[in-house]
Amino acid sequence: MADLLVELVGEEIPARMQTMAAQHFANAVQAALDGLGVWTGEATINGLCGPRHLAIYATGIAVAQPDRVIEKRGPRVDAPDAAIAGFVTSTGLPREALTEEDTPKGRFFFARSHVAGADTTALLGDVVADILTQFPWPKSQRWGRGSFRWVRPLHRINVVFDGQPLAGSFDLGDTQPMAFGATSCGHYFEAPDDISLVGVDSLDEFKRRLASAHVIIDQSDRRTAIIDGAKALAKDVGCTVDETQLGTYIQDIAGLVESPTALLGQIEDRFMQLPPELLQATIATHQKYITLQDQSGAFSPYFIVISNRQSDPARDQVIMAGNQRVLRARLADAEFFWQQDKKTRLDAYVPQLKAVTFYEGLGDLQAKAVRLEKLSSALAPYIDGCDGADAARAGYLAKADLVTGMVGEFPELQGIIGGYYARHDGEPDSIATAIAAHYRPQGPADDVPHTPTAKAVALADKIDTLVGFFGIGAKPTGSKDPFALRRAALGVIRIILDGKLSVPLQKLLDKAAENYGFAAVDDDVLPFIRDRLRVYLRDQNMRHDIVAAVLADAGGDDLRRMADETRSLAGFLENGDGLGLIAGWRRVSSMLAAEEKKAKHAFAATTDPALFNDIEHALHSALTGLPDSDAGFAAQLAALGDLRALINRFFDGIVVNDDDPAVRLNRLGLLAMIREKMQLVADFTKIEG
Amino acid sequence: MIRTDFQSIILNLQSYWAQQGAVILQPYDMEVGAGTFHPATTLRALGPDDVWRAAYVQPSRRPADGRYGDNPNRLQHYYQFQVIFKPSPAESQALYLGSLKAIGLDPDAHDIRFVEDDWESPTLGAWGLGWEVWCDGMEVSQFTYFQQVGGIECHPVPLELTYGLERLAMFIQGVDNVYDLDWDGVPASDGGKIYGDIFKRAEIEFSGWNFEHADTDMLLQHFRDAEAECGRLLGLDKALALPAYDQCMKASHFFNMLDARGVISVTERAAYIGRVRALARGCCEAWIGADKAVSHG
Numbered sequence: 001m002a003d004l005l006v007e008l009v010g011e012e013i014p015a016r017m018q019t020m021a022a023q024h025f026a027n028a029v030q031a032a033l034d035g036l037g038v039w040t041g042e043a044t045i046n047g048l049c050g051p052r053h054l055a056i057y058a059t060g061i062a063v064a065q066p067d068r069v070i071e072k073r074g075p076r077v078d079a080p081d082a083a084i085a086g087f088v089t090s091t092g093l094p095r096e097a098l099t100e101e102d103t104p105k106g107r108f109f110f111a112r113s114h115v116a117g118a119d120t121t122a123l124l125g126d127v128v129a130d131i132l133t134q135f136p137w138p139k140s141q142r143w144g145r146g147s148f149r150w151v152r153p154l155h156r157i158n159v160v161f162d163g164q165p166l167a168g169s170f171d172l173g174d175t176q177p178m179a180f181g182a183t184s185c186g187h188y189f190e191a192p193d194d195i196s197l198v199g200v201d202s203l204d205e206f207k208r209r210l211a212s213a214h215v216i217i218d219q220s221d222r223r224t225a226i227i228d229g230a231k232a233l234a235k236d237v238g239c240t241v242d243e244t245q246l247g248t249y250i251q252d253i254a255g256l257v258e259s260p261t262a263l264l265g266q267i268e269d270r271f272m273q274l275p276p277e278l279l280q281a282t283i284a285t286h287q288k289y290i291t292l293q294d295q296s297g298a299f300s301p302y303f304i305v306i307s308n309r310q311s312d313p314a315r316d317q318v319i320m321a322g323n324q325r326v327l328r329a330r331l332a333d334a335e336f337f338w339q340q341d342k343k344t345r346l347d348a349y350v351p352q353l354k355a356v357t358f359y360e361g362l363g364d365l366q367a368k369a370v371r372l373e374k375l376s377s378a379l380a381p382y383i384d385g386c387d388g389a390d391a392a393r394a395g396y397l398a399k400a401d402l403v404t405g406m407v408g409e410f411p412e413l414q415g416i417i418g419g420y421y422a423r424h425d426g427e428p429d430s431i432a433t434a435i436a437a438h439y440r441p442q443g444p445a446d447d448v449p450h451t452p453t454a455k456a457v458a459l460a461d462k463i464d465t466l467v468g469f470f471g472i473g474a475k476p477t478g479s480k481d482p483f484a485l486r487r488a489a490l491g492v493i494r495i496i497l498d499g500k501l502s503v504p505l506q507k508l509l510d511k512a513a514e515n516y517g518f519a520a521v522d523d524d525v526l527p528f529i530r531d532r533l534r535v536y537l538r539d540q541n542m543r544h545d546i547v548a549a550v551l552a553d554a555g556g557d558d559l560r561r562m563a564d565e566t567r568s569l570a571g572f573l574e575n576g577d578g579l580g581l582i583a584g585w586r587r588v589s590s591m592l593a594a595e596e597k598k599a600k601h602a603f604a605a606t607t608d609p610a611l612f613n614d615i616e617h618a619l620h621s622a623l624t625g626l627p628d629s630d631a632g633f634a635a636q637l638a639a640l641g642d643l644r645a646l647i648n649r650f651f652d653g654i655v656v657n658d659d660d661p662a663v664r665l666n667r668l669g670l671l672a673m674i675r676e677k678m679q680l681v682a683d684f685t686k687i688e689g
Numbered sequence: 690m691i692r693t694d695f696q697s698i699i700l701n702l703q704s705y706w707a708q709q710g711a712v713i714l715q716p717y718d719m720e721v722g723a724g725t726f727h728p729a730t731t732l733r734a735l736g737p738d739d740v741w742r743a744a745y746v747q748p749s750r751r752p753a754d755g756r757y758g759d760n761p762n763r764l765q766h767y768y769q770f771q772v773i774f775k776p777s778p779a780e781s782q783a784l785y786l787g788s789l790k791a792i793g794l795d796p797d798a799h800d801i802r803f804v805e806d807d808w809e810s811p812t813l814g815a816w817g818l819g820w821e822v823w824c825d826g827m828e829v830s831q832f833t834y835f836q837q838v839g840g841i842e843c844h845p846v847p848l849e850l851t852y853g854l855e856r857l858a859m860f861i862q863g864v865d866n867v868y869d870l871d872w873d874g875v876p877a878s879d880g881g882k883i884y885g886d887i888f889k890r891a892e893i894e895f896s897g898w899n900f901e902h903a904d905t906d907m908l909l910q911h912f913r914d915a916e917a918e919c920g921r922l923l924g925l926d927k928a929l930a931l932p933a934y935d936q937c938m939k940a941s942h943f944f945n946m947l948d949a950r951g952v953i954s955v956t957e958r959a960a961y962i963g964r965v966r967a968l969a970r971g972c973c974e975a976w977i978g979a980d981k982a983v984s985h986g
Contacts, residue, residue: 012780012820014805051803139807139819143834144776145845152818153781153834179916188799256802287826305826307800320798322825322860329762329865357954 001040002063003119004029004160006128007055007184009156009429015255016221017138017151021054022047024136029056038062046203048217050258053184053210055217057203063162064116074098074109084109121161123416125168125180128159132170147173158182163199186213187259190310192390214259216309222254229262230290230304237264239292239300247282253289259306263320265289267301270329274338276405277416282330285412289323291661337405346421349400356402359483360517361472365399368464371515372398375460379513381501386452387430394457397422401435415439434458441491448491448498457498459508462488462495466529467512468520489532496559505529505557526557533559538565545688546570552683565633569682577641584647585684588671591656595668603665605673611666615653619646620670623677636681647674652664691793692962693861696882698792698854699746704772705791707786711772714745719935720942721808723852724751724771728934730971731813732976734775734838734847740776741847746854750942752949755896761866762856765895766888770852774847777834783848785822785832793861794877799824808833808849812941812965814840814973817849829857839973840966855884908946915940922985923971929974937968958975966971 006029013021025048033039043060074087077100088095098109107645132150140149147667148154149170157180159166165182172178191213200206207218217223223624227250230241240683254260267279276299283289292300304441305323309315353365362368376395380388383618401407401418409415421437423429430453437449449458465477467481469475476485494502506526513521530551550565596602610618622643656667679686691701691960695924708712724733724747733741747769778784782803786796803820808831811818819833831851835843855867864870868885875881919936922929944961947953953961 012805018804137817140832141836141846142844143846144779153779154775155779189801308802309800315798318798319825322799322827324864325860326826327866333762355951355954531867569949 004058007158010154012051018049020254022049028131037065072111077107148258233264240641263305263313271502341404346400353405362468376456379456383452391456394431462491490528548686549682572637578643603668603672605676607669694871699938711742712743718752724769744772752899757896758892768854775847780884807838812964838977912943919968928975934972
């Protein structure tokens, strides 16, 4: 067995693609080696990727394929001589080498040839070529005169098997194929000399050789180096690194460096009056620096730059000075907008929204503001502590910041900036908070709004968007959802469920449609939201059959009730009463199904109490005494649970198919009554074993 | 010691790229939004030369970026230094880094990064992959391997480098306001000029024209005229690709002016860009076709 190292050296691979590239490369090599029969039970493989190096290191690879026996069945032994002679020729074996064997179809000639397995070194060239040709880069390019596409120009293909360079080449569609080599390179400036990969006998040795040339090729090693370096510097100034937040963008930082060094910088005092979200966006998102928090958890004026150079005091100063200057220019820009924008009140921006199209066919953003004003106010009565006038005002102002200079420059701060400006204008806190939070939740990881007014505006915004786009036929299809309508529907669901809101959704959809001037709300909107609820509940590990049983009523628009009932039913079906009831239900429904098939008609749930015995009387009076939906789903389920014993007694003590046809029909009617009453609670036909 | 005044940066870039075998051209004599529009890039990226190396300064006009001379970083008229090398050399990155050294920015004394930035020009129907080059966190150049121009695949693939000269000079000179850039390296006491001496008044006056005074009806008419003339030249029996492309550049600039004047709505915007792209595509096709006609005839 031997180790295999394949390393591709090229120009900078985009940071966001490196993780995928390392994983895909490892998976593809493993699959190819496995397909060739040289991937042994002890084999391992690692994918590694940095800006200029993409590699796999595999161990436990067989040095040759196992020998194989290829078996071919020929003609029957009594076939004409010509057919047999033809078969002999086709096998390339002498006639004596054929064997005769019995099969269920008769006695046949067989030819078995032993094929020696190829040496792995003879196969690797094609493996590499196939993987390179089919590599699934999100975007790829040609360069020079070649026709081969890669993420960026590729300069070297190094293939080392068992410590030795593999001879071979790859066709770039250029005049010259690229010969395989075994020479890597170090950090562009820190170690410009070549590094030999000959004799590399372990993953660690490979990493060590590159590290000695200031290239940390393993992504997780780079991340660790960055986080450790940042933490140490943060500690020096009494700050901490928010690792959860850093986790969201460390890939961007780690993908830009081979030799990370942490450098400490400081935001000038005058900029610290800017909102922390703005500082975060500028420093972390745009400049890819690491932000810190002080001991109280507040946004610290210190930040960390990860340079791609070895530490050198004089150079570090130059690098930091340059980065500080870039940051100063960016923050000065932001400060300019911050001061400029605040000269105009937020409500004075609303008329300017007229110039911005919401979407073709759905009017401009000023019209959207007016619709949000109305719909937020209409939602207020369904949200505890929500003042209608506040909701209306917040809805009206929610989109105003879209025409401010700041949001023009930092679109990701939409809403948040509006919240700050509203507070500056003296709008009540409830309104400012609502404006800031109304885009939430922006994804599965994002929190829902928590204040009453924010819930109203956030719901109104999403409902308005759903009704609008469905209204002009711009519905999501398959994987295409350009207007993020699934996300909007999921937002509606999460806000309602998290806030325990009972919202008459259909009524509000109607209202939203009326705001647009549509004749009616599109028929698909409610089913679309209900379908998202189904997906959401299943993502919460709810059984799909239970979800289906609760959501069977197609007109249901009370999302909170449906979610609660799903949970209740799931809980109910986990205890003895529930399980027993389901068993009873199956007996009832299967017996009815069998009898109804014979009778070719359904049995009505009508009974004659005069024909009942005691057991039937007890069951019948329990059924007629079942609480209706006003009593609540939990009470209904509890009452059904009590039926379990009565149903069991019925089946244990009574033969349905009585000799007296009247008694038999009466008993089937009683069973039909059980079915009817249970179906009123949930669609038990959907429950699976 | 390498001189770092604005004009020396230009001179040093020119002589560096001349040494690398580039044809040193002068700016194209029309208003364009970027150095890429110069026919030496747009058209020569496609043909007829199998090898084409050129470098030039191109004044670039972005009417909407004007700030009446108030903003230290934004201008409606600025300079790009443009390099095009076809086919892209194997040592493209090293050549580029050499150019930084030539203008006094020793890459080894800084932190240089190549940060993903895919380039696309919707009006030219062009795209490529590459990076923005960062020096100590500052974007100092665009580095692009052209893949398509005018909707046509580039074969061989050209390398395009674009240096934003003001920004680069501000970085090298350590200046925070573009108007304070030293232009000529001559002390003010001796009549030396800084950037503001030369361009401040132009920024103020052109911002006023771009944003307030430009006659939009006239601009609209100019746009239509340029579009019509371009189409007519392309429709001739023997299409005149170069004059047609001049009209395409004019149309593009008039569109930028109309955009700055705020008379183009969001939805109309895409339609205008599409119209200019159609012209650019037509010119590029005619350019290649004319080239064939000449070489075969």
